[in-house]
Amino acid sequence: MQEEIIAIDTEMINLAQLLKLATIVETGGQAKFLIGEGKVSVNGEKENRVRRKLYPGDIVEIDEQIIIKLTRE
Amino acid sequence: MFLNKIFLKSFRNYAAQEIAFREGINIFYGENAQGKTNLLEAIYLLSLGRPYRVQRDQDLVKWEEAGFLVKGIAEKDKRTLIIEVSFTLGGKKAIKINGLEQKKLRALLGLLNVVIFSPTDLQLIQGSPGERRRFLDLEISQVNPQYGHYLHQYGRVLQQRNNLLRELRERKKNLDLLVVWDTQLIDWGSKIIKKRLDSMKKLSILAKLMHRKITSHKETLELKYLSSCRNLEEKIAQGEEIEHIFKQNLEKIKEEEIHRGMTMIGPHRDDFSSFINGINVKTFGSQGQQRTAVLSLKLAELEFMKAETGEYPLLLLDDVMSELDQERREHLLKVVRQRIQTFITTTDLEDFPQEFLTEASLYQISKGQISGVKGCIL
Numbered sequence: 001m002q003e004e005i006i007a008i009d010t011e012m013i014n015l016a017q018l019l020k021l022a023t024i025v026e027t028g029g030q031a032k033f034l035i036g037e038g039k040v041s042v043n044g045e046k047e048n049r050v051r052r053k054l055y056p057g058d059i060v061e062i063d064e065q066i067i068i069k070l071t072r073e
Numbered sequence: 074m075f076l077n078k079i080f081l082k083s084f085r086n087y088a089a090q091e092i093a094f095r096e097g098i099n100i101f102y103g104e105n106a107q108g109k110t111n112l113l114e115a116i117y118l119l120s121l122g123r124p125y126r127v128q129r130d131q132d133l134v135k136w137e138e139a140g141f142l143v144k145g146i147a148e149k150d151k152r153t154l155i156i157e158v159s160f161t162l163g164g165k166k167a168i169k170i171n172g173l174e175q176k177k178l179r180a181l182l183g184l185l186n187v188v189i190f191s192p193t194d195l196q197l198i199q200g201s202p203g204e205r206r207r208f209l210d211l212e213i214s215q216v217n218p219q220y221g222h223y224l225h226q227y228g229r230v231l232q233q234r235n236n237l238l239r240e241l242r243e244r245k246k247n248l249d250l251l252v253v254w255d256t257q258l259i260d261w262g263s264k265i266i267k268k269r270l271d272s273m274k275k276l277s278i279l280a281k282l283m284h285r286k287i288t289s290h291k292e293t294l295e296l297k298y299l300s301s302c303r304n305l306e307e308k309i310a311q312g313e314e315i316e317h318i319f320k321q322n323l324e325k326i327k328e329e330e331i332h333r334g335m336t337m338i339g340p341h342r343d344d345f346s347s348f349i350n351g352i353n354v355k356t357f358g359s360q361g362q363q364r365t366a367v368l369s370l371k372l373a374e375l376e377f378m379k380a381e382t383g384e385y386p387l388l389l390l391d392d393v394m395s396e397l398d399q400e401r402r403e404h405l406l407k408v409v410r411q412r413i414q415t416f417i418t419t420t421d422l423e424d425f426p427q428e429f430l431t432e433a434s435l436y437q438i439s440k441g442q443i444s445g446v447k448g449c450i451l
Contacts, residue, residue, distance in 0.1 A: 002290040030278045037380050039282070063282045065290075 002066050009073040014051040015040065018060060022068050039063045074185065074384050075414055076116065078146045083138035085111035086441040098409060098433035100417045100425070107438045109418035113189065113389045116416060119145040119156045120187040120387070121211070122168060122178040130160045140164070147185055154184060179225070182218040186378055186386035190371045192396050197370060198355050198363045202344035209345070212374055213272050216381035220268050227261040231336055234258055239334035255323060258339060263315040265340040266300065270309075273298045273345060275380065280373035284349075287365055287404050292349050294369055301342035361398075368401055372408055388415040394424040 006022055013021070016031035019040070025031045032050050034040060040047050041061045042054065054060065056072040075096050081087040086108045101109040110126065114133070117125040124133055134141045140161035147154045157169040168175040170184070196204045214221035234254040240246040277296040284294035298306070302322045309315065322338050323330075330337050347354040347366050354366050378386045388409065394402060394417075406429055409415045422430060435446040 002285075025278055027274065030274055033275050033380070034278055037376075063286070065282070065286050 003069065004066065005069045005071055007071045007073040008056065012053050012055050013070070014053055015042070015047060015060070016050045018054055018068065018070070019062070022066075024062055024066065034062070074387070075148045076119075076145060076185065076387060077148060079112075079115055079119070080142075080144040081115055082142040083135040084115060084133060084141040084143055085135060087111065088135065088441065090441070090443060092436070092443055094414070094416075095434045096414055097412070098415045098417065098429070099436065100419060100422070100430075100433050101436045101438050102419050102422055103438035105420060108441045109438045110391055112438070113391055113416055113418060115143045116145070116387065116389060117187055117189060118143055118158050120181065120185045121215075122158060122166070122181045125189060130166055131162055134160065134162060145185065149184065156181065156185060179214075179218065179221045182214050182221050183216070183382075186215045186382065187389055188212075188371065188375050188378065188386050189389040189391065190368075190393050191389075191391035192393060194367050194371065195363060197367055198347060198358070202342075205345055206341070206343065209269055209272065212276075212377065213268055215386070216378055217268065220265070223261055223264045223268070227258070227265055227340065230254060230257045230261060231339070231341060235335050238330055238336065241331045242334045251327075255320070258336070259316050259319045259323070262339045263319055266302075266305070266315050266319070266343070269340065269343070270298055270306070272377070276370075276373050276377050279376045279380075280369045283372045283376070284365065284369035287369060287401060292362075292365075293351075294366055295348045295351075296370075297346050297348065299344045299346055301338040364396065365401060368397070368405065372405070375408070375413070385411075385413040388413050390415065390417045392418050392420070394419055395421070 004022060006018065008021075015035065016028050019025045019031045019034065020028070025034060028050075035048060035050050038046055038048065039062060042052060043059055044061075054070055056070050058070045060068040060070070062068070076094055078091065078093045081090045083089075092112070101112055103109055114125055114127070118133070124130065127133060140159065142157065142159040144155065144157045147156070155169075155171050158166065160166045166178075168178065168181060170180060175181070197208055210220075210224060214224065234251075237246060237250060237254060241248060241251065273296060280296055281294050284292060300306070302318050305315070305318055308318050319339070326337055347370070349358060349362055349366065352358065354363055358366065375385060375388060390405075390409075393405070397405065402424070406426070410429075410432070419425070422435075425433075437444045437446050
């Protein structure tokens with residue numbers, strides 16, 4: 001497992017934006033595909049909403065191999 | 074999707090043979106030149122209607138025989154599916170689906186999907202753009218049979234247009250005629266480009282994740298579609314239509330096309346490149362990196378088909394274990410064990426871990442004869 005910590009300077013960020021920020025995907029379309037395929041989970045639960053709101057403290061897991069922890073800048 | 078059984082008659086080195094398969098892993102093993110790969114060839118033929126390794130249909134016919142028949146019985150969407158492909162020397166190839174004669178080879182597309190992985194796949198990185206286009210086209214037409222139709226139409230228009238360009242060069246025809254073919258070329262071509270870009274995006278993200286896994290997060294693999302239309306993706310991002318971009322590019326190059334007598338832009342001239350950590354794998358990647366990239370690409374293809382059709386295709390592994398190192402073998406086998414029906418040829422069972430072999434059905438192949446060894450239903 002690879003862990004990454006990503007800091008945001010806003011109150012919240014949506015899932016697709018986070019995937020782009022973490023350079024997991026390049027476009028929103030790719031994010032939508034990845035999430036639609038059930039490869040992304042938030043705080044241990046599978047997430048299928050592309051615009052799921054995320055707040056500092058949330059943990060996102062991608063394809064059982066990359067973990068992103070969200071913090072506030 | 075599950076392939077139950079195949080029946081071969083006068084096919085390669087098989088006189089008449091029926092083989093039943095199991096869900097999960099089927100391993101064909103034996104010495105060289107006994108007929109292991111011919112079984113994969115038969116499965117591939119049922120899937121796509123054309124041979125995989127040999128060039129011509131007649132090369133599939135057993136020595137001194139007049140034709141062959143390959144029949145497969147599969148289960149798809151809880152229904153029985155019977156596919157027959159037969160060929161007579163000097164005649165045509167005939168295809169039957171559930172007993173019904175089919176006029177077009179394309180009728181087979183999407184019924185029994187396969188992904189094949191063999192040592193020659195290194196050509197996907199090292200080979201010519203044509204190899205990569207074939208890879209993309211085969212993969213897309215399996216999940217989207219309509220795409221096969223686009224390709225067919227495009228090929229037809231392309232040939233006509235090229236003929237006209239040559240005649241224009243010799244001033245035999247009027248330039249006005251070109252517009253007719255241009256419209257069609259743009260029409261079909263744009264459909265192909267659109268589908269390819271879309272598939273490429275999905276494939277690229279899947280390959281990237283797969284590659285990260287295989288390299289334990291050390292490398293990032295990226296795939297990029299290279300269009301013969303200039304700045305295609307930038308212009309699409311700016312909201313321009315593919316048709317419009319294609320048309321503009323064609324107009325710019327018209328003089329040269331007539332001079333050369335061929336169509337110089339369009340999906341038949343496109344390509345894609347792979348990059349590891351931003352570096353082009355074809356030119357700067359090591360042999361090992363190229364192999365890993367191919368593995369990632371192939372496994373991504375598997376996932377792509379699953380994503381598009383909802384079920385995994387059949388996986389054919391032609392003697393690939395010997396090509397991979399321990400770590401990559403493990404990754405491959407891990408994926409295989411996710412309930413994908415897999416057909417593997419090998420000369421050496423020792424390439425597989427013991428627990429893998431206990432799950433698998435083993436078939437010993439010797440001089441076109443098959444003897445079941447373990448877990449087989451013969």
